[in-house]
Structure formats: structure tokens, C-alpha cells
Amino acid sequence: MANPTLFQLATTTVGSGGASSVTFSSIPATYTDLVVKASIRTDSASNLTGLITLNGSSSSFSFRQLEGNGASVASYNGTTNATNTENGTGTTASTFSSFEFYFPNYTSANNKSFSIDSVTENNATTAYADLTANLWSNTAAITSIALAPGSTANFAQYSTFYLYGIKNS
Amino acid sequence: MASGATYTPIATTTLGSAANSVTFSSIPSTYQDLVLVINYGQTSGANGFSVQFNGDTGTNYSGTTINGNGSSASSSRYTSANCVDIAENLGSTTLGASTIIAHFMNYANTSTYKTVLSRGGNAATVTQALVGLWRNTSAINQMIISLGGAFTSTPTALAGSTFTLYGIASA
Numbered sequence: 001m002a003n004p005t006l007f008q009l010a011t012t013t014v015g016s017g018g019a020s021s022v023t024f025s026s027i028p029a030t031y032t033d034l035v036v037k038a039s040i041r042t043d044s045a046s047n048l049t050g051l052i053t054l055n056g057s058s059s060s061f062s063f064r065q066l067e068g069n070g071a072s073v074a075s076y077n078g079t080t081n082a083t084n085t086e087n088g089t090g091t092t093a094s095t096f097s098s099f100e101f102y103f104p105n106y107t108s109a110n111n112k113s114f115s116i117d118s119v120t121e122n123n124a125t126t127a128y129a130d131l132t133a134n135l136w137s138n139t140a141a142i143t144s145i146a147l148a149p150g151s152t153a154n155f156a157q158y159s160t161f162y163l164y165g166i167k168n169s
Numbered sequence: 170m171a172s173g174a175t176y177t178p179i180a181t182t183t184l185g186s187a188a189n190s191v192t193f194s195s196i197p198s199t200y201q202d203l204v205l206v207i208n209y210g211q212t213s214g215a216n217g218f219s220v221q222f223n224g225d226t227g228t229n230y231s232g233t234t235i236n237g238n239g240s241s242a243s244s245s246r247y248t249s250a251n252c253v254d255i256a257e258n259l260g261s262t263t264l265g266a267s268t269i270i271a272h273f274m275n276y277a278n279t280s281t282y283k284t285v286l287s288r289g290g291n292a293a294t295v296t297q298a299l300v301g302l303w304r305n306t307s308a309i310n311q312m313i314i315s316l317g318g319a320f321t322s323t324p325t326a327l328a329g330s331t332f333t334l335y336g337i338a339s340a
């Protein structure tokens with residue numbers, strides 16, 4: 001039987017001053033897939049859409065998203081480095097969005113596809129569940145992942161970000 | 170660097186040439202759940218993948234899909250099928266552009282039917298979530314994973330497409 005292969009590579013918990021972004025850098029090329037699990041809240045009054053940067057690049061991204069808001073469901077597409085909806089200060093206090101990013105074959109010579117699943121719970125009429133398929137049209141191995149809350153906001157204190165590597169052998 | 174211990178690779182296949190299906194056999198019953206990760210392209214068309222368990226070709230499968238194509242959302246359902254869908258109509262000819270992550274819960278429980286929850290996505294085609302049911306109480310010990318649910322020679326996934334099955338322990 002093979003050995004377990006989900007490895008925690010790095011963690012970040014946002015401190016009292018907030019953070020304008022979180023970056024995982026120097027990601028080793030020794031795994032098959034990467035997973036980022038994040039608990040996110042921003043200091044924005046509105047529910048912002050996050051941003052992702054890979055290897056310092058914010059270009060050559062595209063996505064298709066499926067979003068439910070508690071009353072209806074819709075689908076969107078775009079060519080930006082947007083991620084999913086995040087809890088802002090207008091949502092129920094102490095409530096953080098749950099995100100999972102999955103990057104298969106992140107060192108391959110192919111363009112990099114990845115998925116983002118998230119929920120933005122809120123004790124109000126509107127809350128969001130987002131499922132997104134993303135593509136970074138770049139053949140370089142992913143060596144850094146940076147996440148930002150969008151606009152000029154900060155990630156709020158107690159937001160957490162965990163990076164894992166998964167090996168297939 | 171800290172290390173965790175939950176994903177255990179059971180089997181992995183990288184296609185050396187274009188093929189319609191991959192089979193994982195002799196799946197041990199020693200885990201709580203299974204996770205299947207597929208990253209692929211296909212020679213033509215836009216298909217997802219379907220699975221048959223333990224060689225069961227009977228009409229014992231059903232499922233529901235919610236789907237977004239970038240401009241509209243939809244949901245569909247099938248019953249009394251001969252396989253369970255873990256993705257539908259999301260493929261493209263770009264190798265690596267399509268990803269499927271499927272979770273098989275309590276796959277070794279011999280008292281309950283088996284359910285699967287999966288996510289499929291391709292930024293150029295669709296993003297989707299699917300649930301499926303296999304009406305059988307046997308522990309899953311084999312999966313035949315077929316592009317388009319064809320279980321024949323076509324359509325085919327591209328060489329270089331990857332299929333990995335992980336076991337998830339409960340403790």
C-alpha cells in the first residue's frame with residue numbers, strides 16, 4: 001500500500017491589521033496536485049470577488065461560473081483572474097466564506113486548469129454558493145499562488161489559508 | 170514542513186495513447202471514502218466520464234446534475250441508467266483543460282447503496298456539480314471509467330490524460 005500523500009505545505013492566518021494579499025511562494029514541484037483551503041472575510045462593506053495571481057501573473061485567465069444566491073441560479077464567464085464571492089462586513093458578523101481551490105497536475109507542460117468551490121453564508125435573504133472552472137493559459141509549473149480580496153480591501157483578521165500538496169504515488 | 174496523512178494513492182494511470190476507458194480493480198476496502206481525480210482532454214467532441222462499479226451493467230444507476238455554461242444554468246436528471254455520470258459534456262480537445270473530482274462516500278459499506286458527489290469543470294465549456302447513486306450494497310472493488318459512458322472504443326481521451334484514485338481514511 002502506498003503512503004499517505006496529503007501534505008500541508010504552508011499556512012497563513014491573518015492578524016489584527018488585516019492583509020491586502022496572501023502569497024504562497026517557492027512551491028516545490030514534487031507533488032501531483034495542489035489544494036488551497038481558505039476561510040475568508042474582507043473589510044469591505046460589499047461582498048467582493050477575490051483575485052488570484054499565479055507565478056506573479058494576472059493575465060491569461062478564463063473561467064465559467066455557476067452561482068446560486070438563495071433565490072436563483074445563474075452562470076457567468078469571463079477572461080479575468082477573478083475568483084468567487086467573499087463575505088464582507090455587510091454579512092453576518094464572524095461569518096467567513098469557505099473556499100477550496102484545486103490545481104491538478106500543477107507542474108505539467110499543459111495550460112493549467114483549476115476549480116474553485118466556495119460558499120458565502122449569511123443570516124439574510126441572500127447568500128452565495130459558487131462553483132467555478134478556471135484556466136490559466138500558461139504552461140509553466142505553478143510556483144506561487146497569491147490571493148487578494150479584490151478592490152482596495154483587506155482580508156480580515158482570522159482569515160485562514162492552507163496550502164496542501166497531493167502525490168499520486 | 171508539517172505533514173498530514175489522509176490521501177493515499179491507490180492507483181494512477183496516465184494514458185500512453187488515446188483510450189475510451191480506464192479500469193481500477195482490486196480496490197481495497199480499508200478506507201472510508203474514495204476520491205477520483207481526472208485531468209484530461211479528448212480527441213474530439215465534448216464528453217464527460219461515467220462509471221460502472223464491480224462490472225454491473227444493469228440499469229441500477231441514477232443521478233442529478235446542475236450545470237453552468239457561462240451564460241445560463243440548468244439541471245437535469247436520469248434514472249435507470251447503466252452507469253453513473255461523474256461529469257457531462259465538459260470535455261475539449263485541450264489536454265489538461267478538463268478536471269473532474271469525484272467523491273465516493275462509504276464505498277465499502279455493505280448495508281447501504283453507494284453515492285457519489287462530483288465536480289466537473291472546463292473554463293471553455295461548463296462548470297457543474299453532480300450527484301449519483303448505485304443501487305447496490307456491495308463494497309466497491311472495481312471501477313470502469315468511460316468517456317461519454319460509451320464503454321466501447323470511442324470517444325477517446327487524449328494520451329497524457331491522468332486518472333488517480335485515492336483512499337481517504339476516517340482516522
